[in-house]
Amino acid sequence: MSDESILCEHNPPPAKLEVLGVEDWPIWKKEPSRFEWTYHQQETCYVVRGTFSVTPEGGEPEHFKRGDLITFPVGMRCTWEITAAVEKHYRLDDA
Numbered sequence: 001m002s003d004e005s006i007l008c009e010h011n012p013p014p015a016k017l018e019v020l021g022v023e024d025w026p027i028w029k030k031e032p033s034r035f036e037w038t039y040h041q042q043e044t045c046y047v048v049r050g051t052f053s054v055t056p057e058g059g060e061p062e063h064f065k066r067g068d069l070i071t072f073p074v075g076m077r078c079t080w081e082i083t084a085a086v087e088k089h090y091r092l093d094d095a
Contacts, residue, residue: 004073050086
């Protein structure tokens with residue numbers, strides 16, 4: 001289990017997204033659903049549409065929506081609950 005928490009920046013400035021190259025990252029889409037997930041790499045993502053919550057193992061749910069720039073730590077086990085279809089750009093990094 002990871003000791004790191006989920007980091008989220010709501011509505012980061014467009015210049016930051018441009019510097020990160022978000023538009024060039026792959027896109028992931030998923031319809032409303034609930035599933036377990038483990039992060040084997042750190043993931044940074046930018047939510048283009050949708051709403052969802054992620055509950056880290058042993059933690060409280062965190063809620064996300066369009067315009068959020070999120071970093072999920074390597075090693076985190078969690079449950080995703082998508083309430084409105086999600087589309088996000090994402091980048092995986094070795095920690």
